[in-house]
Amino acid sequence: MELLQILECSPPLAREPLDAEQAAGVARVFKALGDPVRLRILSIVASREGGEVCVCDITGAFELSQPTISHHLKVLKDVGLITSERRASWVYYRLVPETLGELSALLTAPATV
């Protein structure tokens, strides 16, 4: 089952308990967000005017090796938070806003009455 589909059919945490399968799917995405480097990469991609970021731009923002950045990009891509497209020698990444939106909805807190 696709991860985005799991997110779509998972109720907000505050509405009813997740079943084991939903929890496993959702946890994969949160785990991807549970690393400071990946969070910064995602925020760079998500906040970019035009929506596209070249890998070289990301690599330049960190004091980490190129393979490490590549690894983190793969993790984010595998859970459906970003997509990639190769053009000539460069690979461009962009956000998948639907995934982020589903996550946000999942975390919507109950009305503080």
Next chain:
Amino acid sequence: MELLQILECSPPLAREPLDAEQAAGVARVFKALGDPVRLRILSIVASREGGEVCVCDITGAFELSQPTISHHLKVLKDVGLITSERRASWVYYRLVPETLGELSALLTAPATV
């Protein structure tokens, strides 16, 4: 610095890149959410009428040892997602909706124009 404060002053991912300190703080919370058992525990606590869950209720919902559940509760508590209160022999956990709300806001996707 308190984790909730870091969440409060961190811009939505899609607005501007997180700095290293913000990312480290936010990542701690997402890492706590990055485990299926903890997600299910949190959803049990968050969706409970009355807001309180006894540890024994949680333990009964999993085929895991009591120390393991206790460990996961501590992780969720350490990042400010839940709080605990002891009354007589029992310990009750409840959601901290502010933390969940801050996280949700952080993930708010950019307007899909």
Next chain:
DNA sequence: TGTCTATATTGACATACATCTATTCCGGCT
């Protein structure tokens, strides 16, 4: 005081993960 129940802590262990170096893959260029 002693015992019983509920929860937390400790210590051990196997697995997962972040990072690096070395290498490979892919396009463009000469």
Next chain:
DNA sequence: AGCCGGAATAGATGTATGTCAATATAGACA
């Protein structure tokens, strides 16, 4: 074809993490 630069993959390594059994702690009650 051969080379070069950008990016991905493979393999290695130290550290973090999820789990358990054993033990400790806290409170109720006899």
